[in-house]
Amino acid sequence: MVLRTLLAAALLLAAPLLPANPAGAAPAAKAGPVALACTGYVALTYDDGPNAQYTRALLTALRSAGARATFFDLGSRVQQQPQVTREVVQAGMWVGNHSWSHPYLTNLGAAAVARELGDTQNAIRGATGQAPTLFRPPYGATNATVQAEARKLGLTQVTWSVDSQDWNGASTDAIVRAATGASAGGIVLMHAGYQTTVDAVPRIVQGLAARNLCPGRIDGSGRVVAP
Numbered sequence: 144m145v146l147r148t149l150l151a152a153a154l155l156l157a158a159p160l161l162p163a164n165p166a167g168a169a170p171a172a173k174a175g176p177v178a179l180a181c182t183g184y185v186a187l188t189y190d191d192g193p194n195a196q197y198t199r200a201l202l203t204a205l206r207s208a209g210a211r212a213t214f215f216d217l218g219s220r221v222q223q224q225p226q227v228t229r230e231v232v233q234a235g236m237w238v239g240n241h242s243w244s245h246p247y248l249t250n251l252g253a254a255a256v257a258r259e260l261g262d263t264q265n266a267i268r269g270a271t272g273q274a275p276t277l278f279r280p281p282y283g284a285t286n287a288t289v290q291a292e293a294r295k296l297g298l299t300q301v302t303w304s305v306d307s308q309d310w311n312g313a314s315t316d317a318i319v320r321a322a323t324g325a326s327a328g329g330i331v332l333m334h335a336g337y338q339t340t341v342d343a344v345p346r347i348v349q350g351l352a353a354r355n356l357c358p359g360r361i362d363g364s365g366r367v368v369a370p
């Protein structure tokens with residue numbers, strides 16, 4: 144809602160500046176508001192799905208807020224519910240690799256790490272038609288072996304700059320406060336598993352917009368950019 148309001152306001156502001164030539168007017172009206180509204184981007188990320196209940200609720204909340212997010216999925220859960228991961232992509236979101244079984248990858252040898260990541264690549268590719276390019280190690284636990292195996296699969300490792308603590312019983316207010324405190328270029332850790340996290344979505348997007356920050360995409364070098 145807020146994004147739409149901002150867009151509408153920006154369109155009104157932009158209208159008098161539009162050239163008289165109608166051929167030039169349409170692109171200007173489309174490009175203007177985005178540049179005016181977003182001076183930086185923050186990545187909203189949701190781990191540990193797919194989850195039939197909460198992943199779908201997050202998709203609904205994100206879409207009505209006009210936001211896109213990254214879902215770091217577990218291969219074992221993708222295998223059980225490929226349709227939910229497919230819906231994430233169909234909703235315009237991004238899917239990353241969060242390992243197969245959520246172990247501390249730092250406790251595993253290279254071959255086991257390769258299986259955790261490779262099997263998950265295959266499951267997500269099977270579900271969506273696309274293999275992920277981003278990978279988040281469970282618990283943020285990583286080492287040289289984990290990073291080398293990820294690189295072999297073309298995966299960029301992504302951790303986070305803000306932990307919402309939703310996994311630790313944080314209230315919706317606390318999740319909103321944490322996420323809206325992110326700086327431009329920040330990455331917010333959340334999970335597809337809590338109603339508090341779902342309820343936080345509209346207020347997070349609103350709070351970021353008040354600071355001219357918009358939800359963004361994590362690119363192949365791990366930077367947060369325009370979606």
Ligand SMILES: [Zn+2]
Nearest residue numbers: 190191281282
């Ligand atoms: Zn996790």
